[in-house]
Amino acid sequence: MSGLLGSIEGPQDVKRLAVEELPQLAGEIRDVLVDACARFGGHLGPNLGVVELTIALHRVFDSPRDPIIWDTGHQSYVHKLLTGRAAGFEALKQEGGLSGYPSQAESEHDFVENSHASTALSYADGLAKAFKLHRDRDASGDAGRTAVAVIGDGALTGGMAWEALNNIAAIKDLPVVIVVNDNGRSYSPTIGGLASHLSSLRVNRRYEDVLEYVKDKIGNVPVLYDALHGFKKGVKDVLAPQVMFEDLGLKYVGPIDGHDEQAMEAALRQARDFRGPVIVHALTQKGRGYTPAENHDEDQFHSPGAFDRATGAEKPKGRIWTNVFSEELVRLGKERDDLVAITAAMLHPTGLNAFAEAYPDRIYDVGIAEQHALTSAAGLALGGLHPIVAVYATFLNRAFDQLLMDVALHRLPVTVVLDRAGVTGDDGASHNGMWDLSILQVVPGLRVAVPRDGDRLTELLREAVEVTDGPTVLRFPKGPVAEPIEAVGKLGEMDLLRAAAAEPDVLLVGVGPMAQVCMDAAVLLDAQGISATVVDPRWVKPLDEALVLAAGAHKLVAVVEDNGRVGGVGDAVARLLRDADVDVPVRTFGIPQQFLDHAKRAKILGRIGLTGQDLARQITEAVARRSNAAEPVRR
Numbered sequence: 093m094s095g096l097l098g099s100i101e102g103p104q105d106v107k108r109l110a111v112e113e114l115p116q117l118a119g120e121i122r123d124v125l126v127d128a129c130a131r132f133g134g135h136l137g138p139n140l141g142v143v144e145l146t147i148a149l150h151r152v153f154d155s156p157r158d159p160i161i162w163d164t165g166h167q168s169y170v171h172k173l174l175t176g177r178a179a180g181f182e183a184l185k186q187e188g189g190l191s192g193y194p195s196q197a198e199s200e201h202d203f204v205e206n207s208h209a210s211t212a213l214s215y216a217d218g219l220a221k222a223f224k225l226h227r228d229r230d231a232s233g234d235a236g237r238t239a240v241a242v243i244g245d246g247a248l249t250g251g252m253a254w255e256a257l258n259n260i261a262a263i264k265d266l267p268v269v270i271v272v273n274d275n276g277r278s279y280s281p282t283i284g285g286l287a288s289h290l291s292s293l294r295v296n297r298r299y300e301d302v303l304e305y306v307k308d309k310i311g312n313v314p315v316l317y318d319a320l321h322g323f324k325k326g327v328k329d330v331l332a333p334q335v336m337f338e339d340l341g342l343k344y345v346g347p348i349d350g351h352d353e354q355a356m357e358a359a360l361r362q363a364r365d366f367r368g369p370v371i372v373h374a375l376t377q378k379g380r381g382y383t384p385a386e387n388h389d390e391d392q393f394h395s396p397g398a399f400d401r402a403t404g405a406e407k408p409k410g411r412i413w414t415n416v417f418s419e420e421l422v423r424l425g426k427e428r429d430d431l432v433a434i435t436a437a438m439l440h441p442t443g444l445n446a447f448a449e450a451y452p453d454r455i456y457d458v459g460i461a462e463q464h465a466l467t468s469a470a471g472l473a474l475g476g477l478h479p480i481v482a483v484y485a486t487f488l489n490r491a492f493d494q495l496l497m498d499v500a501l502h503r504l505p506v507t508v509v510l511d512r513a514g515v516t517g518d519d520g521a522s523h524n525g526m527w528d529l530s531i532l533q534v535v536p537g538l539r540v541a542v543p544r545d546g547d548r549l550t551e552l553l554r555e556a557v558e559v560t561d562g563p564t565v566l567r568f569p570k571g572p573v574a575e576p577i578e579a580v581g582k583l584g585e586m587d588l589l590r591a592a593a594a595e596p597d598v599l600l601v602g603v604g605p606m607a608q609v610c611m612d613a614a615v616l617l618d619a620q621g622i623s624a625t626v627v628d629p630r631w632v633k634p635l636d637e638a639l640v641l642a643a644g645a646h647k648l649v650a651v652v653e654d655n656g657r658v659g660g661v662g663d664a665v666a667r668l669l670r671d672a673d674v675d676v677p678v679r680t681f682g683i684p685q686q687f688l689d690h691a692k693r694a695k696i697l698g699r700i701g702l703t704g705q706d707l708a709r710q711i712t713e714a715v716a717r718r719s720n721a722a723e724p725v726r727r
């Protein structure tokens with residue numbers, strides 16, 4: 093790496109630069125960001141927006157003594173460049189390369205690897221309480237460490253952030269600095285009363301009383317009244333955030349131009365030296381410095397795939413699962429005016445944008461607030477509607493209790509659509525949708541469907557919205573939609589995809605897109621003289637009782653799912669057969685219950701054995717073990 097960036101091994105080198113050199117450093121950083129994201133895809137927009145802010149942070153604070161916590165972590169590329177990892181951008185988000193999120197294994201400067209939003213302030217609260225305890229016990233008078241959290245305006249719409257603020261504001265000498273990176277957007281413009289009034293939220297009652305008093309005195313002299321109203325609006329716009337946060341007991345500094353590095357440094361120094369909880373409100377621009385990102389009308393290059401650097405044109409993704417869901421929901425919306433939809437700040441990525449365009453009064457963007465989304469959906473259902481809540485599978489974890497106790501307990505007709513289910517890959521461990529089929533097993537009255545291809549997604553979505561006595565869940569993976577596999581018959585309500593030869597050996601239960609893996613394995617097993625039946629349950633909860641009969645006619649059952657193995661569909665099948673006293677061994681194939689390092693989805697599926705070849709090999713070995721065990725011991 094040449095230029096100033098090439099001389100930076102860590103924050104001490106950033107501090108040593110002269111102020112006049114900083115614009116050049118910022119320019120070099122933007123070049124690396126655009127190049128790396130053009131090659132590999134990545135969170136270009138968010139990172140272009142925090143270049144000056146991150147430089148200022150590392151010149152004012154002393155990372156890692158003063159930990160910097162990046163909420164969601166997708167905007168930590170600049171932080172990585174300034175902490176000695178510039179070379180890593182040659183393999184950004186690639187297997188074995190630099191993670192797209194903070195990584196403790198990569199650097200002592202990285203603390204939080206979880207990409208789930210709205211957590212940074214809680215980490216900062218805990219860290220600051222620890223620093224305060226050490227500081228208060230230390231007689232040396234050392235000012236101690238400061239916890240720094242950087243949170244976006246989108247992440248600030250998450251409830252956890254306000255739980256943390258409520259706690260942080262209660263301790264006047266808590267050594268914490270919160271930088272609100274306000275670019276006015278999540279993917280799309282950040283919504284909600286809070287977000288839209290972040291720059292003019294609530295005005296102090298006393299101020300309103302004074303205005304009322306003055307208005308009474310001047311009566312209805314129009315020109316004076318208009319002037320007063322203009323004055324009120326102007327003051328409200330400037331004072332409101334300060335009033336809001338200071339009403340909470342937090343010192344407020346801002347709003348600051350987040351692209352004016354020296355102004356940011358001054359504000360951060362003021363905050364650091366305050367020695368108590370401080371909010372620094374930085375106004376930034378997502379995609380700053382790369383015209384195609386700045387002008388991008390959908391999400392300002394929030395997380396593009398690889399693109400042409402010169403034009404910003406993304407490489408075509410082809411038809412993905414999300415497209416099938418998006419189109420079918422629009423058709424359903426025309427047939428059913430009781431269908432409404434909810435997004436948690438991800439209108440486009442979940443495909444709800446088409447429904448929103450078609451039915452603008454039937455879409456609700458609740459911000460990054462999945463818990464609220466589920467319970468608000470319960471309210472909509474109690475109000476006689478049928479809500480569709482579309483979230484990424486991994487983010488459902490956050491709203492499990494709401495699904496269980498606010499929706500299922502009341503047997504409400506809510507349909508949850510989980511996109512990015514299964515291995516997502518290059519967004520790292522916290523983005524894989526590998527827990528939903530396990531945690532959903534324990535929800536009474538909830539039904540779960542897993543389509544194997546686009547046609548089944550259409551069918552199952554239609555069946556789901558017809559259910560009126562409880563919640564339904566549909567889940568499908570990231571990326572290109574699977575080629576259709578037509579059934580050759582039925583086993584109960586399940587689709588029979590392949591009938592075994594007369595003497596069937598193995599029953600392969602393919603969950604969703606894993607049906608193709610089973611079909612591939614069945615062909616390879618034939619060559620080993622092992623005949624396999626392949627069935628797609630379609631609805632995996634509750635399981636179809638026909639599975640009991642089918643299993644009893646085979647020597648081995650193998651269940652294959654793109655979910656964690658523990659407590660998934662495979663375990664549910666084993667329990668079903670055990671309860672029915674069907675003595676046929678069940679092998680479960682899925683994602684190992686581990687946090688998986690980032691890599692492309694296909695690479696990870698290959699690494700964990702979810703391929704036809706691996707499945708065939710493992711089943712052949714299992715059949716061989718059983719036949720050896722059954723052979724009489726030769727004397």
Ligand SMILES: Cc1ncc(C[n+]2csc(CCOP(=O)(O)OP(=O)(O)O)c2C)c(N)n1
Pocket residue numbers: 138141164166167207208209243244245246247248273275277278279282378394436437438460462487490
């Ligand atoms: C709990 C949760 N829900 C949804 C997401 C998906 N997501 C990733 S970044 C993002 C927008 C974040 O907006 P903001 O905090 O303003 O950061 P910016 O990208 O604007 O810098 C969302 C919704 C997430 N990471 N976590």
Ligand SMILES: CC(=O)[C@@H](O)[C@H](O)COP(=O)(O)O
Pocket residue numbers: 164166207394395441512516519570
């Ligand atoms: C950080 C975050 O949660 C999202 O931006 C996510 O990285 C996007 O994932 P997709 O690219 O699969 O939409």
Ligand SMILES: [Mg+2]
Pocket residue numbers: 244245246247273274275276277278282
């Ligand atoms: Mg934002």
